[in-house]
Every structure is written in C-alpha cells, then in structure tokens.
Amino acid sequence: MSASIPFGGLRSQIPSDVAALGYRLLVVALLCAVLALSSKAFLTPSNLLNVLRQGSLVFLLASGLTLVILTGGLDLSVGANVGLSACLAATAIKATGSVGIGVAAGLASGTAIGMLNGLLVTWMRIPPFIATYGMLWVVHGVTYWYMAGDTIHGFPPGFRALGSGYFLGVPIPIYLMLAFLAAGGVFTRYTTYGHEIYAIGANAEAARLSGIPVWLRLNLVYILSGAMAGLAAIVYLARLNSAEPDIGEPLALPAIAAVLMGGTSLFGGVGSLSGTLVGAIILALVLNGMNLLAIDANWQPLVTGVVVLLAVWIDIMTRQRAGSRA
Amino acid sequence: MGEFTRLATGGRRPVRAAAIPGVAYILVILSVLFAIFASGFTSAANLANIGVQSSILLLLALPMTLIIMSEGLDLSIGAVLGLAGVVLALVLVRGGGVALGLAAALAVGFTFGLGNGLLVAVLGMPPFVATLGTLGIAQSLALVATDGQSVVGIGDALPALYTSTWLGIPFSILVGLLAYLAFHFLLYHTRFGAYVFAIGGNREALRLAGARTDLYHVTIYVLGGLMAGVGALLLTGRMNAGHPIAAIGMEFDAIAAVIVGGTSFERGNGWLPGSLLGVLTLGVLKNGLNLLAVPSSLQVVSIGLLVIVALLIDSIRGRA
Numbered sequence: 001m002s003a004s005i006p007f008g009g010l011r012s013q014i015p016s017d018v019a020a021l022g023y024r025l026l027v028v029a030l031l032c033a034v035l036a037l038s039s040k041a042f043l044t045p046s047n048l049l050n051v052l053r054q055g056s057l058v059f060l061l062a063s064g065l066t067l068v069i070l071t072g073g074l075d076l077s078v079g080a081n082v083g084l085s086a087c088l089a090a091t092a093i094k095a096t097g098s099v100g101i102g103v104a105a106g107l108a109s110g111t112a113i114g115m116l117n118g119l120l121v122t123w124m125r126i127p128p129f130i131a132t133y134g135m136l137w138v139v140h141g142v143t144y145w146y147m148a149g150d151t152i153h154g155f156p157p158g159f160r161a162l163g164s165g166y167f168l169g170v171p172i173p174i175y176l177m178l179a180f181l182a183a184g185g186v187f188t189r190y191t192t193y194g195h196e197i198y199a200i201g202a203n204a205e206a207a208r209l210s211g212i213p214v215w216l217r218l219n220l221v222y223i224l225s226g227a228m229a230g231l232a233a234i235v236y237l238a239r240l241n242s243a244e245p246d247i248g249e250p251l252a253l254p255a256i257a258a259v260l261m262g263g264t265s266l267f268g269g270v271g272s273l274s275g276t277l278v279g280a281i282i283l284a285l286v287l288n289g290m291n292l293l294a295i296d297a298n299w300q301p302l303v304t305g306v307v308v309l310l311a312v313w314i315d316i317m318t319r320q321r322a323g324s325r326a
Numbered sequence: 327m328g329e330f331t332r333l334a335t336g337g338r339r340p341v342r343a344a345a346i347p348g349v350a351y352i353l354v355i356l357s358v359l360f361a362i363f364a365s366g367f368t369s370a371a372n373l374a375n376i377g378v379q380s381s382i383l384l385l386l387a388l389p390m391t392l393i394i395m396s397e398g399l400d401l402s403i404g405a406v407l408g409l410a411g412v413v414l415a416l417v418l419v420r421g422g423g424v425a426l427g428l429a430a431a432l433a434v435g436f437t438f439g440l441g442n443g444l445l446v447a448v449l450g451m452p453p454f455v456a457t458l459g460t461l462g463i464a465q466s467l468a469l470v471a472t473d474g475q476s477v478v479g480i481g482d483a484l485p486a487l488y489t490s491t492w493l494g495i496p497f498s499i500l501v502g503l504l505a506y507l508a509f510h511f512l513l514y515h516t517r518f519g520a521y522v523f524a525i526g527g528n529r530e531a532l533r534l535a536g537a538r539t540d541l542y543h544v545t546i547y548v549l550g551g552l553m554a555g556v557g558a559l560l561l562t563g564r565m566n567a568g569h570p571i572a573a574i575g576m577e578f579d580a581i582a583a584v585i586v587g588g589t590s591f592e593r594g595n596g597w598l599p600g601s602l603l604g605v606l607t608l609g610v611l612k613n614g615l616n617l618l619a620v621p622s623s624l625q626v627v628s629i630g631l632l633v634i635v636a637l638l639i640d641s642i643r644g645r646a
Contacts, residue, residue, distance in 0.1 A: 074454065074455075076454075076458075120634075124634070124637060124638070124641070125641075126637060127591055129399070129452075129454040130399070130454075130581070130585070130591065133401070133454070133578070133581070134578075134582075134630045134633055134634070135630070137575065137578045137626050137627075137629070137630055138626070138627050138630035138631070140623075140626060141623045141624060141625070141626030141627035141630070142623070142624075142627055143623075144621075144623035145621055145623040145624050145627070148621075253458065253462055256455070256458070260455075266452050266455060267452075296470060298466055298469035298470045298473075298474065299466055299470060300466070301461075301462035301463070301465045301466040301469075302462055302463045302465075302466030302467065302470075303466075304462050305458070305459040305460065305461065305462025305463045305466070306459065306462075306463065308455060308458065308459040308462070309445065309451070309456065309459040309460075312451050312452070312455055312456065312459075313449060313451070316449060316450055316451065
C-alpha cells in the first residue's frame with residue numbers, strides 16, 4: 001500500500017495532515033467541554049496546568065517512541081527503562097550529592113538501554129517488538145534486583161524543581177516539553193536525518209537502495225528513544241521525590257497510546273511529533289477527568305488499552321480509505 | 327490432504343524434525359550444570375517439582391506456538407489467565423462448584439481470545455499492539471473485580487483436585503500432558519493444523535485456495551484464551567486463592583519458551599516438540615537458580631539472556 005504513494009505524495013499529503021490534526025484538536029475541545037460541564041474543578045488554572053504537566057511527562061517519553069514508530073518499529077521497553085534510569089539517577093544523587101551527576105546517570109542509563117535495543121534490532125535482526133519486549137523484562141529484573149525492595153526518597157530542592165518547580169507560574173516540565181517539541185520538530189522536518197527516518201518507515205528496502213544508512217538510523221532512533229526515557233525518568237523522579245523499581249510501569253501503555261492517538265502509524269512513515277503532543281494531552285485529559293470524577297484508578301489500564309485499540313483502528317481505516325482513493 | 331499439507335508447509339516440517347534443535351543442547355547443558363552445582367537438583371522430588379511448575383507454562387506455550395507460527399503474538403495471555411483465575415475464585419467463594427468455576431474461567435478466556443482474534447485477523451491490527459490493548463483491559467477488570475486484593479476462602483474442592491494424583495502422576499502434569507497430546511494431534515494430524523502452517527507460511531495462497539483463513543486465524547487466538555482458562559484452574563488450585571496480578575509476566579515466559587524451542591516469527595516455521603523442550607528448559611533454569619538461591623528478579627534476566635543465546639545459536643546454525 002505504502003509503495004503506491006507517488007513522488008508528489010508528500011505535497012498532497014499536507015492538507016490531510018492538517019485535517020487529521022484538526023480532528024484531534026476537536027477531540028481535545030470536546031473532552032474539555034465534557035469535563036468542564038461534569039466537574040467544577042476542571043476549569044481552574046491549577047488543574048489545567050496540572051493536565052499540561054501530566055501531558056508533558058507522557059510527551060517526553062512518547063517523543064522518542066514516535067521516532068521509533070516512524071521507522072515502523074516499536075519500543076516496548078520505555079516504561080521499564082524509566083524505572084531503572086530513575087533508580088540509578090536516585091542512587092547517584094544520594095551518593096554524590098550532585099544533581100548534575102544524577103541527571104547524567106539517568107540519561108546514560110536510558111541511552112545505554114536504547115543502544116542495546118538498537119543492536120538487538122539491527123545486529124541480531126530480532127523483530128523490534130520482541131527485542132524491546134525482552135528488554136522490558138530484563139531491565140525490570142535488573143531494577144528489582146538492584147533495588148532489593150528498597151525505596152530511595154528525599155532529593156535536594158534543586159533537583160526536585162525539574163519536576164515540580166515553576167518558572168513564571170508555569171511548571172518546568174512544560175518548558176521541557178515545548179523545548180523538545182521544537183527541537184524534535186526541526187529534527188524530523190528540516191534535517192536529512194528526519195527525512196531518512198520517514199523514508200525508512202515508508203519502505204526500508206527502497207531507503208536502503210537509495211543509499212540511506214538504514215542500520216545507523218535505526219540505531220539512532222532506538223538510542224534517542226532510550227535517552228528520552230532517561231530524561232522522562234529524571235523529570236518523573238523529581239516530581240515523585242521517590243524512586244521505586246516499578247515507577248515506570250504505568251507509563252509505557254500511555255506513551256504508546258499517545259503516539260498512536262497522535263496519528264503516527266504503526267506501519268511506519270506517517271506521523272509527527274506535534275501529533276504526539278496532542279495525543280499526550282488527550283490522554284492526560286482522560287486520566288485527569290477520571291481523577292476529577294473519582295473513578296477507581298484500577299480502570300486506568302482499561303481506558304488506556306481501549307484508547308490504543310481505537311487509535312490503531314482509526315489508523316487502519318484511514319489507510320484503507322487512502323488506499324481505495326488512490 | 328497429505329499433498330495439501332506438504333504444499334502448505336512447503337515440506338518444511340520433516341526437515342525441521344530431523345535436525346537436532348539448539349534447545350536440546352541448552353537443556354542438556356543446563357541440566358548437567360545444575361546436577362553438578364545445585365545440590366538436590368537430581369532428587370526425584372525436585373524433578374517432579376520441575377514438572378509441576380512447568381505445567382502451567384506448557385498450557386500457555388502450546389497455543390503461543392500456534393500464534394507465533396501465524397506471525398502473531400499474544401501479550402495478553404498472562405493477564406487473561408489472571409482475570410480467569412479471579413473469576414474462578416469468585417465463583418468458588420460464592421459456592422459454585424469447580425465445574426461451574428472452570429466454565430466461567432473458560433468463558434473469560436474464550437471472550438478475550440475471540441476479541442484478540444477479531445482484532446488481529448478481521449480488523450488487521452498488528453498483534454503485539456492489539457494484545458497489549460487487551461492486556462490492559464484484562465488487568466483492569468481483574469483489579470476492579472477484586473479491588474486489588476487476593477480472593478481467599480475458595481473451599482477445599484479445587485485444592486484437593488490440584489493435589490490429587492492418577493497412577494502416581496500429579497494432576498497438573500496430567501493436564502499438561504493431555505494438553506500437549508491434544509495440540510500435537512491438532513497441529514500435525516488435522517486439516518486445521520495444516521492451515522496453521524499455511525497462515526504463517528503463505529496466507530494469501532491459503533485464501534486464494536478458498537479456505538476460510540480468517541476463521542482459522544481467529545481460532546488460533548481463541549485456543550490461546552481457552553488455555554489461559556485451563557491454566558487459571560491450575561494456578562488457583564496451586565495458590566489456594568485468586569490473585570489479580572499473580573500471572574502478570576507469564577506471557578513473557580511462554581513467548582520465551584516458544585522462541586527458545588525454535589519456533590520463529592517468519593513463514594510458519596514452528597515446531598511443537600521444541601516448545602515442550604523450551605518449557606522444560608525454562609523450568610530447569612528457574613528451578614536450578616532457585617536452588618542456587620538466585621533472586622527471582624535475576625531469573626527473569628536469565629530468561630532474557632537465554633532467549634538471546636537461543637537466537638544466536640539459531641542464526642549461526644542458519645548461516646552454516
């Protein structure tokens with residue numbers, strides 16, 4: 001199906017991209033309207049900032065994942081990665097008292113896991129979903145072994161500001177989200193690397209034949225996904241002020257849901273970081289709404305699971321319609 | 327039908343069975359190592375223990391073999407087993423018999439298997455994401471139904487059944503053996519089995535040949551759900567309770583056992599006896615590490631490394 005897109009396809013695709021984003025913003029508006037009507041607490045500045053802060057955490061994790069999914073791959077290990085990276089960062093801060101070394105430890109751990117994923121996928125040629133799924137459990141096991149039932153909590157204020165601080169009345173994670181949206185947007189739209197990532201997702205064989213170093217680019221996206229998981233771990237740790245081995249587990253499914261809800265296709269080659277941002281906000285709104293309406297938190301995996309299924313279904317329907325029009 | 331089977335499988339099956347698979351080497355090496363270094367490993371009681379502990383995993387690995395052969399995956403099978411176990415325990419607590427409880431567990435498994443099958447085969451969703459979604463749904467329902475607590479007070483009937491023996495064979499091993507025989511017959515001696523090879527190997531050819539591909543494809547996932555229901559019977563009997571998150575991660579063991587056993591994600595290349603060996607390998611690995619007092623967290627890591635070793639052996643043998 002994807003092979004039938006002609007060279008002019010990119011230009012004719014732009015209006016439908018805009019339309020797709022419009023539909024998603026409409027979903028955001030509808031969700032906001034429903035929540036505003038059903039809960040008085042929703043339309044307060046502090047709650048709206050809270051939604052954005054929750055969305056920014058999911059976005060940081062989902063942005064690296066978006067690049068992986070754009071190549072037609074998947075990274076199921078991001079949640080476990082957050083767990084290990086947060087625990088290592090916490091240990092480093094406690095051991096050295098230095099925020100910088102803690103941040104570096106978290107980023108290094110996340111990046112290292114991403115590199116391993118990349119090698120499993122490219123060098124050992126294991127299908128991405130199974131390689132990163134195995135990595136999920138390996139990292140999970142290492143984290144539980146390393147922590148041995150401990151919890152590390154109580155970090156210096158300078159570190160905690162990364163997750164719970166404010167600048168000009170706006171939570172700091174939101175600035176991080178905007179910065180990475182801008183950087184990621186430039187990377188995907190205006191650099192050769194970005195275009196090559198889309199090309200690999202659209203048709204890996206054609207990309208290879210046209211001289212794109214597919215092997216290197218695939219490693220790059222898994223490394224970036226791991227590094228962003230490391231960053232998300234730091235922000236999350238700074239917000240929770242407590243490191244436990246399982247803190248990343250509830251984040252994996254929402255991150256995947258945000259990417260897919262944002263219109264990035266599981267089949268590769270189609271999607272954008274701005275879409276993922278909207279997806280992350282949709283998810284944050286849903287979870288915030290469940291909170292405000294005092295719905296049992298045990299329902300959250302179900303809601304996120306249904307969102308994932310809906311998003312994939314919409315993706316498939318869109319592709320089928322595009323296929324029948326062509 | 328013989329001719330069709332050979333065409334559908336590309337004549338791959340006999341070749342596969344003739345070669346000694348990598349998993350056999352791994353199983354023997356691990357067993358020898360543990361026999362030397364882990365005291366008590368070779369005792370009759372411990373070997374029987376490995377069999378008992380492996381039986382639930384075997385129940386999941388059997389349908390998982392068929393699912394992976396069809397170029398699919400079922401990440402939800404552990405969570406579905408957990409939900410089925412909770413439902414089974416709730417039925418027992420309310421005074422329903424074991425038969426009614428098993429029927430309820432099978433109904434849960436059937437529903438999720440059917441859902442997975444429809445999402446994958448009919449809607450065309452990538453199986454790993456579709457079953458990740460249903461994993462979340464099953465997990466939520468199990469947590470909500472129990473409020474996150476264990477369901478205790480299930481009475482004596484199920485634990486008594488679980489600890490019963492027949493000709494000296496523990497109940498769970500008996501169930502595992504029967505399930506293996508059923509799946510072996512199904513895969514190698516029925517038209518359905520031939521279609522399973524063809525769905526992974528050449529789905530389009532099967533469709534063009536006029537077979538109801540989608541029906542068979544959905545059936546593969548339904549078998550996965552049903553076996554999760556049977557597994558729930560054993561797990562609940564063993565734990566003497568229903569626990570909503572007891573089976574989380576079991577799907578990883580099942581997938582690992584199938585991959586270690588030599589079934590690959592490509593072209594319907596599957597081998598059921600290999601999955602049996604893979605299950606035993608995982609059982610031996612976990613049991614031996616337990617005897618060596620290695621924490622369970624590192625056992626998970628070792629299973630991941632085992633999968634990588636098995637894949638490496640496969641790719642080296644493939645190149646040779």
